Amino acid sequence: MLFWHAHALFCPGLVYNNCVALRIKPTCALEGALSRRIMLKHTFARVAILLLALGASAARQSVAPDSTPAIASAKPGLFDRVVANQRKNEEAGDVYERIERLEIRKNPGDAAPTTVKIARVIPSGTGMTHLAVGPDGQPTDADAYRADLARLEKALALAAGESRSQREAVEKFAKKRKERNDLIDSTRNAFLFTFVAREPRGERMLSKYAMEPNPAFKPTTRFSAVFTKVHGFIWIDEDSSELARIESEVTEDISVGLFLAKVYKGSHFMQERYEFFPGLWLASFSQYDFDGRKFFSGFSIHERTFYSNYRYIGPPKEALLAIRKELGLAGLGKSGSSNADR
Numbered sequence: 001m002l003f004w005h006a007h008a009l010f011c012p013g014l015v016y017n018n019c020v021a022l023r024i025k026p027t028c029a030l031e032g033a034l035s036r037r038i039m040l041k042h043t044f045a046r047v048a049i050l051l052l053a054l055g056a057s058a059a060r061q062s063v064a065p066d067s068t069p070a071i072a073s074a075k076p077g078l079f080d081r082v083v084a085n086q087r088k089n090e091e092a093g094d095v096y097e098r099i100e101r102l103e104i105r106k107n108p109g110d111a112a113p114t115t116v117k118i119a120r121v122i123p124s125g126t127g128m129t130h131l132a133v134g135p136d137g138q139p140t141d142a143d144a145y146r147a148d149l150a151r152l153e154k155a156l157a158l159a160a161g162e163s164r165s166q167r168e169a170v171e172k173f174a175k176k177r178k179e180r181n182d183l184i185d186s187t188r189n190a191f192l193f194t195f196v197a198r199e200p201r202g203e204r205m206l207s208k209y210a211m212e213p214n215p216a217f218k219p220t221t222r223f224s225a226v227f228t229k230v231h232g233f234i235w236i237d238e239d240s241s242e243l244a245r246i247e248s249e250v251t252e253d254i255s256v257g258l259f260l261a262k263v264y265k266g267s268h269f270m271q272e273r274y275e276f277f278p279g280l281w282l283a284s285f286s287q288y289d290f291d292g293r294k295f296f297s298g299f300s301i302h303e304r305t306f307y308s309n310y311r312y313i314g315p316p317k318e319a320l321l322a323i324r325k326e327l328g329l330a331g332l333g334k335s336g337s338s339n340a341d342r
Helices: 036-056 078-092 142-161 164-189 224-229 316-327
Strands: 096-105 115-123 128-132 191-201 204-213 230-237 242-250 254-256 261-263 268-277 280-294 297-312
Touching: 078 242, 078 280, 115 316, 128 142, 142 316, 191 230, 204 224, 204 242, 224 230, 242 280
Parallel strands: none
Antiparallel strands: 096 115, 096 297, 115 128, 191 204, 204 230, 230 242, 242 268, 254 261, 261 280, 268 280, 280 297
16 A cells, blocks of 8 residues: 655665656554544545555456457466565565655646645654655755654654554554455455556556456455445556556445545546566555545545655664664664653
8 A cells, every 4th residue: 555665865875766756655543633634635545555455466367358369368377476576565665765745736637736745754663754855855944854753763662672652553553464465365356357458668568457346246344345346457567477557446436434435436546666676666656536525525635646765774673773873873772762661
């Protein structure tokens, strides 16, 4: 998932990767009284994460159709490598920050967004922290930005020190990561993939595969049941064995959250991925066009997210040092609050 990375607006002199001006934002666990919009985000984000897992699973099921003998079949072991690389790329989201530009539209065809939000997104050890910045990557409110950075420093200190107050959150985050990987593996039999064509993207050639639900697949969880209700296409860069693009559409209404929410047929998700660093392919652009119902109210979500300025910040202990340096706490060896709950 999907959704992990952030960028721009760090200590002076740092260089960021801007090779693509364009990536799925990971969501944290629901807690407390969340707003209606946040709850909806969690609803469709779960579906999107399943679709990404679906794309990563292309391998074991992908075949070249007998009806098109002129088209070469996939390279031996290609899809095993795609799955392994997709796991590696998703795990990079836990140690790379990024800049996200979120555009919200009332209708999918609207030329201009109604709302634009730009944030520096930083892994916190238990999720992602969003710090508001402007189009130039600089804080729009220096005082609020520093306060948010200070809160992130405290969270990283707790995560790095394995304090009791954060241990449960860290374990929950690790569990979600494992579930994500298990889900990727569980999709091996969920789809039938058919080679369609080779298509150029820039200087690279991608292999396009159509994906359709496998009639013989028997879902074992409510999440894997989603796979029976989507179809679409995936594009693979065979030279690097990387997932480059996925585009999926919901073919039947999908119930989410004990039937309290529903994503309607025709809802659409797509994501583009590029090689930002040698051997590391990260999302550059994602688009959600989801319609559905939450409780007794309808909803329509049309969002486009551009990801850029990926930068390695490391696991909590390394990220903590970087954030303390930004805050001017380098060398103090302790948090601004200092007393970590143990």
